Amino acid sequence: MSIFLLDDEVPIEAVRWLYFRRSGGVSTWKPFCGYDSIRLETAYRERYNGSTDPVFDKITVRGEMFEVDMESCQCIPIYWFGKKRSVHSRRKTWCSTRVVRAVWFQKINWLPLDTKLSEVIEYEHRTYAIPKLKGVTGKSHKPVHKYQSNNYEIKWMPDGTIYLVTKSAEPFGKVRLHGGLSSVPISRGFNRPAETSDRPPPITHVCFVVHGIGQQLASIRHECAKIRKTCQKVAEKLYPKLSETGQRLEFIPVNWRSSLSLNSKTLDNVTIAQLRPLRDYINQSFVDILYYTSPVYRHDIMQSL
Structure with a gap:
């Protein structure tokens, strides 16, 4: 069981911010380095806890070559235009792109769940699953809590394992699933805690x-x-x-x-x-x-x- 699975709020270092990337016809989410993610999450919490300090409106990321607009959730290049490279190009690696704050991840390749689905899971986890998991005694193989929607079902097991049961790739956002997966283990928090030391050297x-x-x-x-x-x-x-x-x-x-x-x-x-x-x-x-x-x-x- 995760050390913070029963916490009401996920620690800053467990939350991971990611930016959308499309390369070679494949769409995916790429995590920011630990230093960038911590700064983004700190700015996010201060912003939504009532702080109106304009210094947090934009955060420099990716080796100080980009900045994230906290209002629009866009990662924008600082030193060049953020539009597509040319009329003939389909790649957008160095263009403006969306960013996402992720708390819940699927454990297959640690990509984030859809934002709306994550909000539903987080609410169910805090409100119902945490009290039930704290009261678990003995061994059991039955879920302590379930949440069911039209296309998917979430199961909380007594040992802290959580499963997303689905027949559709929709909850996984832009990620394409292979092999007809129906039951996917999910995690509250990223697999690698963010650290401030995880950053590129300064530009010299x-x-x-x-x-x-x-x-x-x-x-x-x-x-x-x-x-x-x-x-x-x-x-x-x-x-x-x-x-x-x-x-x-x-x-x-x-x-x-x-x-x-x-x-x-x-x-x-x-x-x-x-x-x-x-x-x-x-x-x-x-x-x-x-x-x-x-x-x-x-x-x-x-x-x-």
Whole structure:
């Protein structure tokens, strides 16, 4: 039985905050590091316990590259635009994304239950299950408490094990279940308690990645992410003890082209419907060369940069 299963309120370190991530066609929730999760949960409790201090409206997370808006529950990049990388991209790894505060998790892969379902389970647990679990004497294999809805049933066993019985993947939010699971053990609290030491080193070196032509077609964020990942692999291989020095090199994309309209409306008006993809490709790449060499747009480009 969990050490805090019978507590009225889940400890801060047992609650885990996560952000939504879609990569390779798979949707999932990725947990914040322990340090970020503790700060988010502390801000959440102070906010909903009557504190109106504006300092808690936004919390920096993910190595100080993003911030969470506590009002809208959105994780927003600080140094670049939060929209999709490009019209051709389906990946949103470095874009604005939703965040969730999770108390109840399914134990198969420790992903959070749907928020509304978690609220129902937490209410049933505090109101009915805790008093019954405290009064358990002897051994029994019958549930001490049940809660049943149209699509699922929750069972609290005498040993503290809790099961979610369902025929649908709906209570699991965006998670796709495999194998026709019908009975899933769930947990009150994450499997790894959050710790303030669980955080990346502070940024000690900054590298600005500036794009050239073709930003409208691709994205500097994507290329910057690849540079970041490649450098991390090289550093881990050649300098395995670098992380112990407490230093970190961060790459920040400089996207100055997207904020410039230039004469894009004129190009759209004169672009005929035939061979539209090819003409759009030319407009979004090679035409940039004409912009960069033109004294008419040079001032706008320098101001944006």
